[in-house]
Amino acid sequence: MHPLVVSWSGARAAVLSALLLALAACAGQPPSSSPPVATPELFSRSGEAAAPQQWWVAFDDAALNRLVDRALGANLDLQAAYERLNQARAVRARQEAGLFPSLEARAGAERRDDGDSETDLFSAGLAAEYELDLWGRVRAEADAEAFRVAASGADYQAAALSLAAEVANTWFELLTQRTQQELASAQLDTNRDVLSLIRARFGIGESASADVLRQRQLVEASREQLLTVQARTRVIEHQLAVLLGEPPKGVVFPDDGTLPALPPLPATGVPAELVRRRPDLRQAYFQLQAADADLASAVAERFPRLTLSASLSNETTDSEALFDDWLATLAGNLVLPLIDGGQRRAEARRFRSLREQRLYEYGQATLVAFQEVEDALVQERQQQRRMESLREQLALADSAYRQLRIQYVNGAVGYLEVLSALQERQELRRTLITARQELLAFRVALYRALAGGFPVPEEEENAEQHGGRPGRAPGERAGRARQDGAGVGADPARRRGADGADLQDRAHRHARRCGAGNRHAGGGTQRRTGPLHPGD
Numbered sequence: 001m002h003p004l005v006v007s008w009s010g011a012r013a014a015v016l017s018a019l020l021l022a023l024a025a026c027a028g029q030p031p032s033s034s035p036p037v038a039t040p041e042l043f044s045r046s047g048e049a050a051a052p053q054q055w056w057v058a059f060d061d062a063a064l065n066r067l068v069d070r071a072l073g074a075n076l077d078l079q080a081a082y083e084r085l086n087q088a089r090a091v092r093a094r095q096e097a098g099l100f101p102s103l104e105a106r107a108g109a110e111r112r113d114d115g116d117s118e119t120d121l122f123s124a125g126l127a128a129e130y131e132l133d134l135w136g137r138v139r140a141e142a143d144a145e146a147f148r149v150a151a152s153g154a155d156y157q158a159a160a161l162s163l164a165a166e167v168a169n170t171w172f173e174l175l176t177q178r179t180q181q182e183l184a185s186a187q188l189d190t191n192r193d194v195l196s197l198i199r200a201r202f203g204i205g206e207s208a209s210a211d212v213l214r215q216r217q218l219v220e221a222s223r224e225q226l227l228t229v230q231a232r233t234r235v236i237e238h239q240l241a242v243l244l245g246e247p248p249k250g251v252v253f254p255d256d257g258t259l260p261a262l263p264p265l266p267a268t269g270v271p272a273e274l275v276r277r278r279p280d281l282r283q284a285y286f287q288l289q290a291a292d293a294d295l296a297s298a299v300a301e302r303f304p305r306l307t308l309s310a311s312l313s314n315e316t317t318d319s320e321a322l323f324d325d326w327l328a329t330l331a332g333n334l335v336l337p338l339i340d341g342g343q344r345r346a347e348a349r350r351f352r353s354l355r356e357q358r359l360y361e362y363g364q365a366t367l368v369a370f371q372e373v374e375d376a377l378v379q380e381r382q383q384q385r386r387m388e389s390l391r392e393q394l395a396l397a398d399s400a401y402r403q404l405r406i407q408y409v410n411g412a413v414g415y416l417e418v419l420s421a422l423q424e425r426q427e428l429r430r431t432l433i434t435a436r437q438e439l440l441a442f443r444v445a446l447y448r449a450l451a452g453g454f455p456v457p458e459e460e461e462n463a464e465q466h467g468g469r470p471g472r473a474p475g476e477r478a479g480r481a482r483q484d485g486a487g488v489g490a491d492p493a494r495r496r497g498a499d500g501a502d503l504q505d506r507a508h509r510h511a512r513r514c515g516a517g518n519r520h521a522g523g524g525t526q527r528r529t530g531p532l533h534p535g536d
Contacts, residue, residue: 035281035366036359039271045377047265053454055447056168058263059440063254064171067244071167072160074245081159085456088152092145098138101130122322125313132308137300144293151286157279157453163243165448169441170240175259176437177233180430184226187426191219194422198415211415218419222426259436262443268377268450271370279453284365288358295351302344304336369449376446383439390432397425 052058056068072078107124133139195215201207238248275281312326337344401421407413 035275035285036363037366039275039366040370042270043268043373043377045265045381046268049264049266051266051447051450053452055266055451056164058266058447059168059260060263061171061257061260063257064168064260067171067240068164068167070244071163075163075243076245078156078159078163081156085149085152085156088145088149092142092149095145096142098131099133099142101128103128119317121315121317123313123315124322125311127309127311127313129307129309132306134306135300135303137297137303137305140293140297140300144290144297147286147290147293151283151290153456154279154283154286154453156456158283160454161279161448161451165444167240167243168444170236170243171257172259172437172440172444174233174236174240174253175257176433177229177236178255178257179259179433181226181229181233183429183433184222184229187429188219188222188226190426191215191222191422195219206411207415214415214419218423259440262439265380266447266450268373271373274369274373274450275366277450277452278369281362281365281369282453284358284362288355288362291351291355291358295348295355298344298348298351301347302337304334307333307335309333372449373446376442376449380439380442380446383435383442387432387435387439390428390435394425394428394432397421397428401425 049058054065054068056064104127105125106127108122110121112119112121131138195212195218198207198211198215202209202212237251237253240253241248241251244251308331310328310330312328314322314324314326316322316325401418404413404418404421408415408418
């Protein structure tokens with residue numbers, strides 16, 4: 001059922017608008033930026049080194065630095081994320097247009113023929129319209145889109161961080177496979193030398209034919225291992241090329257790199273700082289604020305709307321007199337929803353539920369962020385201990401193999417003991433190489449869990465008109481901004497969002513709209529005592 005419309009004009013509308021403005025003075029508590037979960041005071045471990053914003057430079061690997069820079073400038077997924085940000089900016093600009101009056105001009109000319117004579121008729125006019133935002137509905141809708149722009153900017157930052165981590169892990173895996181390939185080739189040569197020794201002993205009757213067959217089988221297994229590593233190396237190169245925005249065979253990677261040493265443990269800071277720093281948590285926070293603004297708008301939809309309109313027009317048969325005599329009109333139109341079958345009330349309930357959903361998603365994302373930091377710290381610590389054990393095992397395996405080989409040559413032990421010791425020794429060497437790469441991956445996970453976002457590049461409209469490139473790569477823009485060292489660790493409730501929008505003011509402003517009530521204001525697990533927008 002459509003709402004009934006009541007219209008007044010002139011002085012009546014002015015008097016009524018003054019009354020409505022007096023009724024619009026309701027206020028609520030500003031929203032809090034704290035997640036609805038308990039925040040621990042400290043993480044379980046922390047280092048002394050300050051993690052740089054470009055955390056991958058801590059590995060001191062020039063090739064890795066170049067690869068990450070290339071990926072940030074050419075990766076297609078990251079460019080798609082930047083275009084999603086531009087779309088959100090366009091929607092925000094479209095929504096903010098409702099905050100200003102609209103002005104239209106019209107002009108026309110026609111010829112009328114009644115059979116006896118012809119008459120030329122000329123017309124021109126201006127028409128303006130403006131909705132008085134009595135209840136903050138228009139501003140709340142604009143705020144919601146501004147928060148979505150900020151959420152899209154945080155999504156872009158999270159995508160850039162994920163891309164850098166993926167490039168680093170893929171590069172380290174490529175270096176690992178190259179090292180494994182060198183080791184597999186050396187082990188194949190060693191097994192061939194042992195086979196020659198056993199054949200010589202078999203020729204003089206000191207070894208059995210089964211010993212020769214077992215060693216031949218080990219040689220073939222070593223050859224199969226080498227082929228597997230070679231194939232895996234090519235696959236990883238293809239993966240890395242795609243991350244760089246290139247065809248699988250379009251990139252030649254440096255072949256002189258080795259796995260870097262583990263950098264010193266970075267300072268983890270306090271969990272409360274992590275909430276303000278991580279882009280995925282800022283994204284969840286801004287989505288919560290956008291849902292809150294949507295709720296304020298939905299509540300305001302239930303109140304009257306007052307629209308002012310003005311026009312200047314003239315219609316004449318003489319084109320020279322078209323701009324002489326103008327007819328001016330000024331009117332006010334009040335739309336008061338009386339009966340809508342509960343549609344607006346239901347819409348407000350839907351947005352209230354959506355806001356609660358965003359609140360819980362924000363809390364869950366915060367818990368996952370804490371977990372990722374703690375997981376990376378524990379895994380790195382245990383991996384270091386595991387590598388110490390592997391090195392000790394390898395030293396013992398080397399000693400055991402050398403002694404058993406001497407005893408075998410002297411006829412003191414059988415070949416099976418030598419073969420078993422050789423296989424264990426070779427497997428430990430392969431495992432230790434993989435363990436080094438896993439340790440670096442745990443450090444990458446820690447850097448990623450602790451990292452803040454890159455500054456979001458500004459929108460570059462009209463680049464072609466100003467002689468610039470129409471679509472510079474988002475990573476290139478981010479790289480330029482990173483050199484300025486800005487935009488890291490900003491509080492989402494206090495930082496200036498993309499394009500200079502003061503998001504803190506927006507968050508507090510739409511909370512003060514009529515119907516805005518209390519929300520959770522602490523960092524504990526307690527629930528709010530009242531609804532955000534009462535009166536539903």
